[in-house]
Amino acid sequence: MSVTELLAPSSEAELSELVADHFARSAPLRITGGGTRTQNPGPGAALSLARLPGVVTYSPGEMTLVARAGTPLAEIMEMLAAEGQSLAFEPPDLRGISGSDGVPTIGGMVAANASGPRRLLAGACRDHLLGVRFVDGQGRILKNGGRVMKNVTGLDLSKLMAGAQGTLGVLTEVSMKTLPLPDRRATLAFPGVDAAAAVTIFSTALATPFEVSGAAWQDGTAFLRIEGLGPQLDYRSDRLLALFPGHRPELLDQPESDRLWRGLRDASAFAGSPAPLWRILCRPTEAPALSARLTALGGQLALDWGGGLIWYHGPGEVAQVRAIARHATLIRRGGLTGPAFPPETGPVAQISQGLRRRFDPAGILNPGLMDG
Structure with a gap:
């Protein structure tokens, strides 16, 4: 199987069969979404959800939305705006900095827990997620959560899926809370x-x-x-x-x-450049010292989330940048090699590994992407 092969199932059942087959053969899959976010150069065939689009239901009065994972995010935002509503966490469009000509999807947004400047007030993407459907690494179709806020009970797997970058399962449907647009x-x-x-x-x-x-x-x-x-x-x-x-x-x-x-x-100030671009999470009180050390490497930076998010653009090897800022994710490689995500350590690593063994025992979903 060529590592450039693109798989695009047209139904959840077809996706389930495809993943089950790869599980049986221990064959890796790279889940691409719309291909607009973190670069994933790992092994395996590329898996796209582009043929699984569409809004299942939207209830403006209840402020809830259910959409299939391959639905373009622009279509979602346009539909919500027509009703005076939005996704309050302000999901970013990273095509400018990634150089991608892909289409951001609502499934990719959830998988990346993509959240913009309003995260300060409204919370992150995962805080507005009511439920999910997904196919795990064995090909099983699983559902968690509900379509309305009162139905969200029990173990909330949707919060685990948000930000897991597809390493726990392939999202097929998401339920979101919507909110009114600011006046x-x-x-x-x-x-x-x-x-x-x-x-x-x-x-x-x-x-x-x-x-x-x-x-x-x-x-x-x-x-x-x-x-x-x-x-x-x-x-x-x-x-x-x-x-x-x-x-x-x-x-x-x-x-x-x-x-x-x-x-x-959208971090537009760093678009159109081939230089590496890092997204760094920190305590706001740490931002001034981290900023000074990063600037000394010779690059440029910007702050968001009140100082809790640093964008760093410029020189520095992977080890150099992570020696300064441990929670640094390489968004645009710019010729750098090595893991895009920072290494997990201690209890966090143990919990993450345990979850991946449970949902993807053969390790076929985006292998190596979040291993640091």
Whole structure:
């Protein structure tokens, strides 16, 4: 079997048979989704869910959505927007930084637990996931969770599937919670600040009750986003401004604010470059020191999630970057070799290995992708 072979089942039953056959032969599979996120150069045939699209049901009144894994994310967002709703965690579109011409899908979004700047306020993708259907590494069709929030009971396997990158099973259907679109949006921009000053601004603003929905820093400017009803938004903006008498922030209007946060969500500042790009998770209080050490390698960086997420773009070998930031994922390889995901250690590694043995005993689903 060629490692370039593309498998594209047209039904869940066909997918189940295909995975069962690969399990019997211990033949690996690379689950590609839309091919727009983390690069997976591992062994085996590529498995696409592109022929499993479609919205199963959408209930705007109950704010719930059920869709097959291969459904393009753009179609989902357009449908929700027509009803004044959205996926509140703001899933990013990483085609610009990956150089992919693929199509982001809702299954790939869940598999990657893809969450944008609004994660600060709304939570991550997994927090809005109500249930899943998936095919495990033996070809069994499994279901967990429900289509409405009151039905989510028992062991919540859907939370395990979110962020597992396809190593526990191949998603075929997901149930999501939707929320209303914010009525208005505005951003306070603080120019001329370094990463340490930006984190101080973030921690001050996020300690208030004013519901900051975005806190990011890029190119020497810190940004705070607020969203809500008109009069409420004006009040919260004024109160936030009063917290920073030593700064003269600029208030961005809604169109400019929306353009800014789309770019921050998609890490657009790092698109169109062949250089390696890293996504680093850390405690916000660690961000200034990590940023200084990463900048010393000679690259550029940006902060999101109030300092909890660092994008690093530039030179540095895999071992160098991970010696600085242990939770660093290589999003764009740029010629680097080695594991994309950081190594798991201690109890976390034991739990992960145990789950993979349970759901994929032959180790055929994305082998090596998350082994570090």
